[in-house]
Amino acid sequence: MIYTLTANPAIDYNVSCDGLAPNTVTRTRDAVYSPNGKGLNVSFTLDHYGVDTTILGFFAGFSGRFIVESARERGVAVEPVWTEGITRVNVFLNAGDHIEYNMVNAGAPICAADEAAMFELIESREDLDCLVISGSLPPFASEGFLRGVIERVRARDAEFVLDISSSQLVDLLELEPLLIKPNDDELRDIFGLDVRAGDDDGVQAAMCELHARGAKNVLLTLGGDGAYFSDGTGLWFARNTAEVQVLSTVCAGDSSLAAFLSIWAFEPARVEDALRRSMATGANVVECAGLGDFARVAEYEPLVEIRRVR
Numbered sequence: 323m324i325y326t327l328t329a330n331p332a333i334d335y336n337v338s339c340d341g342l343a344p345n346t347v348t349r350t351r352d353a354v355y356s357p358n359g360k361g362l363n364v365s366f367t368l369d370h371y372g373v374d375t376t377i378l379g380f381f382a383g384f385s386g387r388f389i390v391e392s393a394r395e396r397g398v399a400v401e402p403v404w405t406e407g408i409t410r411v412n413v414f415l416n417a418g419d420h421i422e423y424n425m426v427n428a429g430a431p432i433c434a435a436d437e438a439a440m441f442e443l444i445e446s447r448e449d450l451d452c453l454v455i456s457g458s459l460p461p462f463a464s465e466g467f468l469r470g471v472i473e474r475v476r477a478r479d480a481e482f483v484l485d486i487s488s489s490q491l492v493d494l495l496e497l498e499p500l501l502i503k504p505n506d507d508e509l510r511d512i513f514g515l516d517v518r519a520g521d522d523d524g525v526q527a528a529m530c531e532l533h534a535r536g537a538k539n540v541l542l543t544l545g546g547d548g549a550y551f552s553d554g555t556g557l558w559f560a561r562n563t564a565e566v567q568v569l570s571t572v573c574a575g576d577s578s579l580a581a582f583l584s585i586w587a588f589e590p591a592r593v594e595d596a597l598r599r600s601m602a603t604g605a606n607v608v609e610c611a612g613l614g615d616f617a618r619v620a621e622y623e624p625l626v627e628i629r630r631v632r
Contacts, residue, residue, distance in 0.1 A: 323374045324368060324373060324375050324452045324454060325375065325376050325377075325447060325452070326361035326362065326364045326368075326376075326378065326453070326454045326455075327361050327440075327453055327456070328378070328379040329432075329458070329463065330359065330380070330429040330458045331359035331361075331379045331380070331381060331389055331409055331410075332359055332385075332409065332411060332412045332426075332427070333355055333356065333388060333389060333409070334354075334355070334356045334411075334572065334612060335353065335354075336352075336356065336416070336570055336572075336612055337352065337353045337354075337415055338351055338415070338418075339416075339417055340418055342417045342423065354612055357390075357392040358389075358412070358572075358573070358612070359389075359456070360457035360575075361377065361378075361457060362377055362379070362393065363573050363577060363613060364485075364579060364580040365377045365393075365398050365580075366396065366580075366613055367576070367580030367584070367613065367616075368580045368583065368584055369397065369398050370616055371580075371581065372584075373587075376399040376401060377398060377399065378400075378402075378443060378453075379400075379403070380402075380404075380436060380440070381403070381405070382409045382430040383408035383409055385408055385409040385410070385411055386402070386408070389409060390402050401443055403436055403440050403443060405433075405436050406430070407430030408430055409430055410428065410429040410430065411427065412425060412426045412427055416569055422571070424572070428461050429458070429460040429461060431461040432460050434464065437470070444475065444478075445474055445478075450475065450478055452480060452483065452587060453475045453480065453482045453483070454482070454483040454485065454580075455472070455485070456486065456576065465490075468486070468488075468490055468494060469490075469493075472499075483501045483503070484499045484501075484503070485502070485575070485576070487508050488512075491504075491512055492512060492513065495532070495536035495537050501537075501541060501583075502537045503540075503542075503543060503575070505545065506518065506542070509528060509542065513531070513532070517542065517544075518547070519544050519561070522557070522559070522632075525559075525631075526557055529557060533552070538554070539551070539552065539553045541578075545571070545574075546562075546568075548560055548561025548562070549597065549600065550631075551582075551593060553590070553593070556632055558593055558630050560594075560598065560601050560628045561601060561627055562604070562625060562626050563625045564621075564625040566608060566622075568608045569608065570608065571608050572612075573607050573610075574604040574607045577603050577604055577607045578600045578603055578604035581596075581599045581600045581602075582597065582599065582600035583596075584596075594628050597626070597628055598623050598628060599619070599623065601622075602621075602622035603616065603619050606618045606622060
């Protein structure tokens with residue numbers, strides 16, 4: 323089974339308005355409250371594509387209960403570690419004309435006892451095949467928390483996937499993740515590697531460095547410009563050509579990763595099918611507040627262009 327770990331989950335409050343001005347009342351509309359966090363989004367998307375998945379995470383207070391209950395109502399299993407405080411609420415405001423305001427809070431702090439409870443929970447998962455570790459860490463998480471998680475996954479002979487923006491990614495690559503999913507900003511900020519769509523030689527060089535550091539496979543996302551995938555022997559580029567109306571980009575990367583895994587994790591030879599589903603899913607999700615219902619994925623899949631670079 324594919325498990326996901328969201329160490330710092332949130333309720334995402336998506337809302338729209340017709341512009342934003344200081345010192346005045348702004349009337350909003352289309353409010354959507356979503357149980358969220360990068361790993362939760364991965365699990366919700368995997369579940370949509372028929373993949374068995376379970377959510378792990380730290381949860382606290384009324385907002386934590388809302389997330390856990392909402393996930394279970396969707397039919398997705400959750401194994402929570404309950405902590406003190408209140409799970410964060412993030413605000414995403416669409417002000418029209420492609421203007422987004424993203425207000426992301428720090429989250430409820432955790433302590434050594436909370437980390438120990440998570441380690442014990444992971445050790446007890448007899449059906450753990452792969453753990454997708456996504457997103458930020460909560461306040462007061464120890465420097466060695468992620469490494470401790472990964473060591474316990476490896477002790478079960480399971481694989482792990484990393485989708486984190488932390489500089490810890492540099493050191494964690496030596497533990498040989500099955501897959502990492504940086505975007506171009508993270509690649510620059512964490513590794514000092516500048517890449518862009520169409521620069522195949524530059525991307526190839528960046529991929530070689532990531533593989534040399536320990537990454538078995540790399541899915542490099544470039545927002546609306548597409549994505550590259552490398553397995554160490556081949557390099558592919560994919561992009562969506564459909565016209566989409568962007569409402570929110572918040573969940574797009576998470577859904578793209580999960581859509582890719584829903585095929586590739588079980589049939590690694592089907593790279594192009596996995597990329598096609600990944601790009602179509604991400605394109606559909608940016609049209610929605612939150613993940614949406616994936617209603618247009620089948621429509622967008624034929625409009626995804628894929629080429630093998632190497």
